[in-house]
Amino acid sequence: xxxxxxxxxxxxxxxxxxxxxxxxxxxxxxxxxxxxxxxxxxxxxxxxxxxxxxxxxxxxxxxxxxxxxxxxxxxxxxxxxxxxxxxxxxxxxxxxxxxxxxxxxxxxxxxxxxxxxxxxxxxxxxxxxxxxxxxxxxxxxxxxxxxxxxxxxxxxxxxxxxxxxxxxxxxxxxxxxxxxxxxxxxxxxxxxxxxxxxxxxxxxxxxxxxxxxxxxxxxxxxxxxxxxxxxxxxxxxxxxxxxxxxxxxxxxxx
Amino acid sequence: xxxxxxxxxxxxxxxxxxxxxxxxxxxxxxxxxxxxxxxxxxxxxxxxxxxxxxxxxxxxxxxxxxxxxxxxxxxxxxxxxxxxxxxxxxxxxxxxxxxxxxxxxxxxxxxxxxxxxxxxxxxxxxxxxxxxxxxxxxxxxxxxxxxxxxxxxxxxxxxxxxxxxxxxxxxxxxxxxxxxxxxxxxxxxxxxxxxxxxxxxxxxxxxxxxxxxxxxxxxxxxxxxxxxxxxxxxxxxxxxxxxxxxxxxxxxxx
Numbered sequence: 265x266x267x268x269x270x271x272x273x274x275x276x277x278x279x280x281x282x283x284x285x286x287x288x289x290x291x292x293x294x295x296x297x298x299x300x301x302x303x304x305x306x307x308x309x310x311x312x313x314x315x316x317x318x319x320x321x322x323x324x325x326x327x328x329x330x331x332x333x334x335x336x337x338x339x340x341x342x343x344x345x346x347x348x349x350x351x352x353x354x355x356x357x358x359x360x361x362x363x364x365x366x367x368x369x370x371x372x373x374x375x376x377x378x379x380x381x382x383x384x385x386x387x388x389x390x391x392x393x394x395x396x397x398x399x400x401x402x403x404x405x406x407x408x409x410x411x412x413x414x415x416x417x418x419x420x421x422x423x424x425x426x427x428x429x430x431x432x433x434x435x436x437x438x439x440x441x442x443x444x445x446x447x448x449x450x451x452x453x454x455x456x457x458x459x460x461x462x463x464x465x466x467x468x469x470x471x472x473x474x475x476x477x478x479x480x481x482x483x484x485x486x487x488x489x490x491x492x493x494x495x496x497x498x499x500x501x502x503x504x505x506x507x508x509x510x511x512x513x514x515x516x517x518x
Numbered sequence: 519x520x521x522x523x524x525x526x527x528x529x530x531x532x533x534x535x536x537x538x539x540x541x542x543x544x545x546x547x548x549x550x551x552x553x554x555x556x557x558x559x560x561x562x563x564x565x566x567x568x569x570x571x572x573x574x575x576x577x578x579x580x581x582x583x584x585x586x587x588x589x590x591x592x593x594x595x596x597x598x599x600x601x602x603x604x605x606x607x608x609x610x611x612x613x614x615x616x617x618x619x620x621x622x623x624x625x626x627x628x629x630x631x632x633x634x635x636x637x638x639x640x641x642x643x644x645x646x647x648x649x650x651x652x653x654x655x656x657x658x659x660x661x662x663x664x665x666x667x668x669x670x671x672x673x674x675x676x677x678x679x680x681x682x683x684x685x686x687x688x689x690x691x692x693x694x695x696x697x698x699x700x701x702x703x704x705x706x707x708x709x710x711x712x713x714x715x716x717x718x719x720x721x722x723x724x725x726x727x728x729x730x731x732x733x734x735x736x737x738x739x740x741x742x743x744x745x746x747x748x749x750x751x752x753x754x755x756x757x758x759x760x761x762x763x764x765x766x767x768x769x770x771x772x
Contacts, residue, residue, distance in 0.1 A: 306590070307560030307623045314712070314720035336560070336624075341721060345709045366636045366753050369561045369629075370590075382620045382704055415767040422760045443765050445756045450636055455599045458568070466568035467595060496764050498757035499620050502699045503750040506676045510750050511697050513669040 265291025265417070268351040268380070270338045271359060272302045272372025275320055275330040279358030279402060283390065284328070286406040287355060290413060294351075295328035296342035298335060298372075303361070307375040308334045315341060335376035343383055353413055354380035357390030358405045360397050362429050364483045365449030365475065368497065374427055381425040382499050386416050389425070393487050394432035404435035408492055412441070429483055429493045442491035447482025449475035519545025519671070522605040522634070524592050525613060526556045526626025529574055529584040533612030533656060537644065538582075540660040541609060544667060548605075549582035550596035552589060552626075557615070561629040562588045569595060589630035597637055607667055608634035611644030612659045614651050616683050618737045619703030619729065622751065628681055635679040636753050640670050643679070647741050648686035658689035662746055666695070683737055683747045696745035701736025703729035 269284040271277060275297040287293035299318065316332040329346055331338045335356065343350050356376040363371040373389050380387035390409045392401050412428055415421065427446070431438055453471035460466055475484050486493040523538040525531060529551040541547035553572065570586040583600055585592045589610065597604050610630040617625040627643050634641035644663045646655050666682055669675065681700070685692055707725035714720060729738050740747040 301566070304565040305560075305562045306629070308562040308588075309558045309560065309624050309723065311558040311723060312555070314722050315709070316718070316720055334562075337723070340707055340723065341709055344707060345711075345721065368755065369632065369636070369753055370563050375560070375623075378623065382623070411771055415771060418767070421767060422763050424757060424760045424764065426764070441768050441771055443761065443768055446754055448754075453594055453598060455569070455595055457599070464570070466570055467599065468568050469563065469565060469591070469594065494764065494768060496757040496760045497755040498759075499623055499755070500700055500702075500757075501622065501751040501753070501755060503678060503752035503754075505752075506678045506750045507697065509676050510678070510680070510748065513672070513675060514695050514697055514748060517665055517669060517695055 266347065266349060266351045267291055267293040268342050268347060268354045269293055269295045270297050270335060270356050270376045272305065272335045272376065273359065274298050274301050275328060279360065282402050282406050283355055283358050283409055286410050289410060294326065294347060296331060296338050296346055298338060299330040299332050302334050302372045304370050305334045305372045306370050307336050307378060309336050310334060317346065335372040336379040339376050339379040351385060353417060354385045354387040355409060355413065356387065358402055359391040361391060361395050362393035362487060363389060363391045363427060364429055364487060365447045367451065368427060368446060377425050378499060386423050387425050388412055388416060388428060390428045392430045400435050401430065404438065405430050412494065425497045427495045427497050429487050431487045431490050433490055437490065439491045441494050442486045444483045444486045444493045444495045445481055446495050446497060447475065447479060447484040448477045449473060449484040520601065520603060520605045521545055521547040522596050522601060522608045523547055523549045524551050524589060524610050524630045526552065526559065526589045526630065527613065528552050528555045529582060536656050536660050537609055537612050537663055540664050543664060548580065548601060550585060550592050550600055552592060553584040553586050556588050556626045558624050559588045559626045560624045561590050561632060563590050564588060589626040590633040593630050593633040605639060607671060608639045608641040609663060609667065610641065612656055613645040615645060615649050616647035616741060617643060617645045617681060618683055618741060619701045621705065622681060622700060631679050632753060640677050641679050642666055642670060642682060644682045646684045654689050655684065658692065659684050666748065679751045681749045681751050683741050685741045685744050687744055691744065693745045695748055696740045698737045698740045698747045698749045699735055700749050700751060701729065701733060701738040702731045703727060703738040
């Protein structure tokens, strides 16, 4: 079994090495991740600069790779260029900060897993719903990742992308794994306007997570009820619910 | 009626000004777009740098704004900061190059429209399936954009994101508007490895669009049959088809 491990926090973040080490229980696990933090880069890919790849040695571990690009770039170059064969499984994380609701579209962690899914691999994104996870929470996330990976690798299991989010609780207080849907929680944003020392304006993005359509079946609902949320995602964003309206609207245009 | 017009090719690209001018038939149309080309940036947002906004004067036109960020940043800052009131409609384009199949996840054009949709607006992304559209094709795209916008603004029409793609044909040879689904066509990628003058390796992403699951109902199928494709998209990526398998798999883990 070959496992590719990536993230959006960069090859020097702690979560990826914990995750890679745990994945060794399944097979040969290689870490390929951005050289710099790439949070919020969504499904960005690098078209206007070439990519550089650095071999990075870590004591007692197999060589890993740092890429001068985004999480999606890392998966593309790992699968087509750096690994001797395409991986059986791609893991992305462990990310500090939940990737839930509409925020998955901004998430480098989920986008890396999505890239793997588009390329034909099963993939799992793992996040913890806090920006400062404890060592115990990281360890729990790695344990959950391994469990979910074993499930996804079983014979006959469909190829999928699983977006896993752990609640911000001590591991003993976390409830079990819960199947969820991507919910509609989102950031309500505003910009903070400041002036630089030369009197020119600049803007910082800020915001607050809200859930206007709460549901216990959503990723947001599950995590806020203390469960570990598992949502299957795909790259098909077709909005089926409005197909009929659009069809009627278009027929009026012909 | 207020219309925000944006793109991923930057505020100096021709398509956005053609589109903005045509949208004046509906109401006040303001262009807010990245200062530099942002193709392939997907749903990236800028978290680690502040944003700058430049007023840009164009002869005989209302002021427009260039933003030092991504298409999604432009929509966020336009809606919350630059426009006096939230827009009734957000238009993204006119993009040279189709945004079809799984490639919509990399598309800055579609991501700008998606950002608007997440923020509660109806939005339309317009692309032409060639990197070098003719003046006649740009003009046709603006005409189609106006038609589709009028439809989407009708009373009772559901809020939606419409992804419109014109085929690479002379306008007279284009067939009508066709309702489609986001298809599964995708780029099969490879990296071209080169050496810089100092003997260090670097990699350029390259690839070829393929459609392994062709269907006349897909965006790819419609455009390749000469139709103008209209796909409704949403930000919900839940993979419904595998929910049952995941449920069974997870029940084995509890």
